């Protein structure tokens with residue numbers, strides 16, 4: 001079995017950046033990647049200097065080509081297990097049973113966004129349902145934006161979004177009080193104390209979101225709906241955690 005200097009699990013921007021620098025430093029590198037980056041559903045990426053508007057897949061393809069140009073290997077596959085090897089280094093086992101060994105192991109598997117269980121939300125993720133104003137706020141400037149409150153950070157996000165649109169609604173199970181309420185009021189944010197029910201899609205476009213109040217149901221048109229999803233690490237915590245980089 002060929003031992004590489006560095007095995008990298010995850011070939012997104014983080015893994016490919018590391019692979020590029022390491023392969024240019026004459027380290028033998030293999031990147032294992034399942035090809036499911038976090039922003040896979042987004043048609044375009046924004047705010048990345050010199051690459052604004054580029055499809056995310058094109059960025060990664062360019063990165064793969066650059067890494068290969070310095071002798072780095074890209075292996076399409078899923079790493080299922082990583083463990084310390086006898087005598088030092090690490091062994092990574094792929095789903096198809098392939099075993100790779102490396103002196104060092106870098107885990108760059110990213111995070112998975114866990115959306116609330118609201119019908120229709122997952123299907124629009126990365127399209128009209130977004131999470132980062134700096135990535136896609138410009139694309140929905142001046143449109144109606146509804147923010148699903150999912151954590152204390154949602155207050156920060158809803159405040160930020162007033163930079164992009166004067167029509168921002170916070171949908172929350174508990175309306176903010178005191179200073180928080182005053183801050184939202186000063187920025188013209190509408191607060192709806194209610195539970196999200198579903199999103200309404202027409203002609204492949206998100207047209208409205210609906211919610212349930214104590215007394216009635218309501219629906220509002222909204223062409224975009226940024227929110228802060230919960231994120232979980234992609235590498236199981238039960239696996240070995242050999243996150244040291246090459247020296």
Ligand SMILES: Cc1cc2nc3c(=O)[nH]c(=O)nc-3n(C[C@H](O)[C@H](O)[C@H](O)COP(=O)(O)OP(=O)(O)OC[C@H]3O[C@@H](n4cnc5c(N)ncnc54)[C@H](O)[C@@H]3O)c2cc1C
Pocket residue numbers: 009010011012013014015032033034035036037038039041042044045046047048077078079080108109110111113125126127130131132135136234
């Ligand atoms: C909808 C959306 C839109 C976004 N838009 C923008 C934007 O416009 N501009 C911007 O700067 N940022 C944007 N982001 C953020 C951007 O996607 C992340 O910052 C970036 O993807 C992080 O890179 P990463 O390499 O850490 O993780 P990822 O890109 O998620 O890459 C991780 C890689 O690891 C692989 N992997 C995971 N587990 C395994 C395994 N067991 N074995 C092998 N491979 C594995 C995955 O398939 C994936 O290819 C957006 C995010 C989302 C969710």
